[in-house]
Amino acid sequence: MQKHQYEVVVVGAGGAGLTAALYASKNASTAVISKLYPTRSHTGAAQGGIGAALGNTEEDHPEWHAFDTVKGSDYLGDQDAIDFMAAEAVDAVYELEHMGLPFSRNPDGTIAQRPFGGHTNNDTGKPVRRACYAADRTGHMILQTLFQQSIKNHVKFFDEFYVLDLLIVDGKTAGVIALELSTGEMHIFQAKAVIIATGGHGRVWETTSNAYSYTGDGVALTLRKGIPAEDMEFFQFHPTGIYRMGILITEGVRGEGGVLINGEGDRFMETYAPTVKDLASRDVISRAMYLEIKAGRGIDGKGYMNLDVTPEVVNHYADLDDRKNPDGSPYRVTASDILSKLPDIIDFCETYIGVNPIADPMPVQPTAHYAMGGIPTNKFGEVVVDEKNTILPGMYAAGEVACVSVHGANRLGTNALLDLVVFGKYSGLKASEYAASEPYIDLPPDPEAFAMKQLDDLRKGTGKESMVDIAAEMKSVMADHVGVFRVEEGMQKAVDKIQELKERFKNIQVDDPGLKFNMNLIEAWELSNLIDVAEVTAVSALARKESRGAHSRDDFTDRDDKNWLKHTLAWLDNGGVKLAYKPVTITHYKPKARSY
Amino acid sequence: MQVTLKIFRYNPEDDQKKHYDTFTLEAAPTDRVLDLLERVKGTEDGTLGFRRACAHGVCGSDAIRINGVNRLACKVLVQDLKSNKVVIEPILGLPIEKDLIVNMEPFFDHYRSVMPYFVNDDPPPKKERIQSPEERERFDDTTKCILCGACTTSCPSSWVNEEYVGPAAIVNAHRFIFDSRDQAAAERLEILNEQFGVYRCHTIFNCTDACPRDIQVTQAIGEVKKAIIKGSVD
Numbered sequence: 001m002q003k004h005q006y007e008v009v010v011v012g013a014g015g016a017g018l019t020a021a022l023y024a025s026k027n028a029s030t031a032v033i034s035k036l037y038p039t040r041s042h043t044g045a046a047q048g049g050i051g052a053a054l055g056n057t058e059e060d061h062p063e064w065h066a067f068d069t070v071k072g073s074d075y076l077g078d079q080d081a082i083d084f085m086a087a088e089a090v091d092a093v094y095e096l097e098h099m100g101l102p103f104s105r106n107p108d109g110t111i112a113q114r115p116f117g118g119h120t121n122n123d124t125g126k127p128v129r130r131a132c133y134a135a136d137r138t139g140h141m142i143l144q145t146l147f148q149q150s151i152k153n154h155v156k157f158f159d160e161f162y163v164l165d166l167l168i169v170d171g172k173t174a175g176v177i178a179l180e181l182s183t184g185e186m187h188i189f190q191a192k193a194v195i196i197a198t199g200g201h202g203r204v205w206e207t208t209s210n211a212y213s214y215t216g217d218g219v220a221l222t223l224r225k226g227i228p229a230e231d232m233e234f235f236q237f238h239p240t241g242i243y244r245m246g247i248l249i250t251e252g253v254r255g256e257g258g259v260l261i262n263g264e265g266d267r268f269m270e271t272y273a274p275t276v277k278d279l280a281s282r283d284v285i286s287r288a289m290y291l292e293i294k295a296g297r298g299i300d301g302k303g304y305m306n307l308d309v310t311p312e313v314v315n316h317y318a319d320l321d322d323r324k325n326p327d328g329s330p331y332r333v334t335a336s337d338i339l340s341k342l343p344d345i346i347d348f349c350e351t352y353i354g355v356n357p358i359a360d361p362m363p364v365q366p367t368a369h370y371a372m373g374g375i376p377t378n379k380f381g382e383v384v385v386d387e388k389n390t391i392l393p394g395m396y397a398a399g400e401v402a403c404v405s406v407h408g409a410n411r412l413g414t415n416a417l418l419d420l421v422v423f424g425k426y427s428g429l430k431a432s433e434y435a436a437s438e439p440y441i442d443l444p445p446d447p448e449a450f451a452m453k454q455l456d457d458l459r460k461g462t463g464k465e466s467m468v469d470i471a472a473e474m475k476s477v478m479a480d481h482v483g484v485f486r487v488e489e490g491m492q493k494a495v496d497k498i499q500e501l502k503e504r505f506k507n508i509q510v511d512d513p514g515l516k517f518n519m520n521l522i523e524a525w526e527l528s529n530l531i532d533v534a535e536v537t538a539v540s541a542l543a544r545k546e547s548r549g550a551h552s553r554d555d556f557t558d559r560d561d562k563n564w565l566k567h568t569l570a571w572l573d574n575g576g577v578k579l580a581y582k583p584v585t586i587t588h589y590k591p592k593a594r595s596y
Numbered sequence: 597m598q599v600t601l602k603i604f605r606y607n608p609e610d611d612q613k614k615h616y617d618t619f620t621l622e623a624a625p626t627d628r629v630l631d632l633l634e635r636v637k638g639t640e641d642g643t644l645g646f647r648r649a650c651a652h653g654v655c656g657s658d659a660i661r662i663n664g665v666n667r668l669a670c671k672v673l674v675q676d677l678k679s680n681k682v683v684i685e686p687i688l689g690l691p692i693e694k695d696l697i698v699n700m701e702p703f704f705d706h707y708r709s710v711m712p713y714f715v716n717d718d719p720p721p722k723k724e725r726i727q728s729p730e731e732r733e734r735f736d737d738t739t740k741c742i743l744c745g746a747c748t749t750s751c752p753s754s755w756v757n758e759e760y761v762g763p764a765a766i767v768n769a770h771r772f773i774f775d776s777r778d779q780a781a782a783e784r785l786e787i788l789n790e791q792f793g794v795y796r797c798h799t800i801f802n803c804t805d806a807c808p809r810d811i812q813v814t815q816a817i818g819e820v821k822k823a824i825i826k827g828s829v830d
Binding site for chain 2: 040094098247
C-alpha cells in the first residue's frame, strides 16, 4: 500500500481532466490519475468540431449560440450555465489555438468553421458556420494538444491507475483510493480537492459509438457515496453510426452538405425539419430515422438509412436549398474537398464496411453516443448533492461525467468539446483556489476498506453466472426499452431486468487470480458500474411522464412544462433508486414550442 | 468461418515460460481481430491480457503483431487476413508485462525527449494566430499520430539500439518543426541531430508500412534530415 499527498487529484485524463490539471497545477500540487494512458481517452474520438461564435466567415454571436443551446436542450438546460459557456467559448477556442492546436484554416488564415446541427443564425433560422474544426479529427487534436501542454508544464500523471473509491470524511473531500493496474497494488491519495473527469457510459447500450472504457466510472463512484446522479434519463443517440457497428460518422458530413436518404430515395428530413432539414438537432433526426424505418422506408426495408456525401448529391441538394458560400457564390463541392475535410470518415468506411463515401452512400443507424446526465454540478464544476444545490466541499466534476446542466435533454453537436475545456478550466481553477485555503483532512485508519470489500465480493462469487451474458442482457434490454422511443411497459421491463441482473451479478466470478494487469477484475468492476448506471437511467426514465429532448415516450408524446420542467435527481438507496427533483434555472429564454 | 488464433502468452506471476495458446472460434469475415480477442477473453480464457479502448483505430491502445506485422487489432478484419490461422504477439522491443501488454514507458520517454509541444513565447494575439491553408497543410500528415507505437516497434534500428528516439518521436517533432507558428524548430533539430537522432534511420520503410494512420513516416524523417543539413525548414 502506497500513500501519496496532492492538493488536487484529477481523475481521468481526457479533454476535461487535462484542462483541469493544466489550470489546477498552476497554483496547487496536482496529480492526474487515469485508467488509460491519457492519449487513449475518448475525447480523441470526437470528430466534427468545437462550437464558438467566432464569426470568422459570417455573422454570429455568443447570444445566438446560447439560445440555440437552450432550444437544443428542450429548455431543460440551466440558462445561467449556458450563457456562461457560450460567452467563454470564443476565448476557449483562441486559447486552444494559442496552445498550438492545428485547426483547419480559411483562405485568410483564420480558424475554419462549418455548420452543425441546431446551430443557427437567430434572425433567419438558417444554419450558421460555428463549429471550429480540424478536418474530422477535432477531438484528436484537442486531446493531443492538451497532453502536449501537460508535458510542457510537467503535470504529474499516474497512468493506468484505476480509482475505486472517493474518500469523504465528515462531509468533506479527503482523497481517493486507486489500484495500480501494472502491479495490483492499492494506493491511497490524500487530497484536498478531487476533480472527477471520467467521461460517459455509452457501453450500457448495445450499439454505441463509445470506447470500451466508457463504463460510467465516475457516476458509479459518486452514487456509491450517496451523491445523486442528475437527468440520467437523457442519453443521446447520434443519428449516424455505421450500421450494426455504431462507429461514429460525424455530423460534419451533413455540415459539408451530406443528406440522409430513405429506402424510397427521399431526403426525408425535409418532412420533419423543413427549415434546417439534415441539420436539425440529433434527437429530432434519430426519431425521424426510426419513424421512417418503422414505416417500412429503411434501405431495402432494413433498419438503416443512407448518408450520402457524394459530390453529385451534395451539389444537387445545395442547389435546391439555395446554399451559398460566404462570398455569395453557389455552394459546390468536389471529391477532393470531401477527401480533405472528412479523411477519417472515408478511412473508417473503407476499413470497416468497404464503402468509399466519395462514390457511394454510407449505411447508418442511430448509435448510443453521449450522456447529458451525470454528476450534478454548478457552473464552476462544484458537485452539488441535493435539491437545494448544496455543495460537497472539495469535490468537482467536469466533462461528460458532469451534469451542469448545459445540455439539458439534448446536447447540440460541438458543445461536448466546448463543455470539456470550459468546465475543465473552471473546475481546475476552483479546486486549486479551494485547496489554497483548506487543510488536508485526516484519513480514517483503513481508508481502503470500502474498496477492498467490493474487490473481495468480485472474487468470491460462485461463478454460476457469466459476465458476458449479464453484459449482453443489460445492453439488449436497454437498447430495446430505454432507447430512442420509450413506453411505460418497456421501461418497467428494463427496470425489472436490471434489478435481476444486479442480483445475478453477485454470482459472477473473476477467473484471473493475479495482481499484474488483471483486466478480468477491472472489467468485472466496470460491469458493476454499468449496471448501477443502467438502473438509475431506467428508473429515472420510467418516472418522467412526458417527452422532452432525447426522452421520447409513445405514451406521453408531449413536453409537459407544467409538471416536468425540472431536473431529476436519483440516489442509490437500500437496493433500489430514490428520486427527487430540482428546478431548472430559467433566465431570459422562456420555454416555447421547439421546431427546426 | 473458423479461425484459429495462436496467441503469445506470458504471465510473470506464474512459473510458466513464454508460450503460445491456441483457440479456434467461429468468426464472420467482417469481425475485427479485436472482436476475436474479446471473444477469447470473454468465453475461453478470462486471464488474457491486452489493451483496447476506442475499437476503431483512433486511440492507439491495441498495437500488436498480427502474423508478424504491426497492426492495430481493431483495424484488421478477418477478411483482410490472408489465412484463417492467425498468430498474435506483442509488439517488439519493449518489455513484456503480461501476454500482449508491453511497457510503453521507454516509448513515451523518447517521445517526451523531442519537445513534442508547441513553443511560441510571443504574447498571443487577442484572436487566433494567422496561418494560411498552405502553411497548415505543410505538417498535416504528422498531426495524425496517435502514439500507438506501431512504427517505432517495427523499426530494426530501434530494436538494435534502444537509445534511438525512433520514428514516432521524429514524427511528433516534425509536426512542430514545420508548423509556421512554432519557434523551437532549431532546438528540436539539434536534438535530432545527435547520436541517437535521425541518422539511426536507414530508410527501411517498416514504419510507414506499420502506421495505422497512413502517415508517410519515412518521408517525414527524410524531411527532418534535410532540414538539419540545410539548417532551415524552408
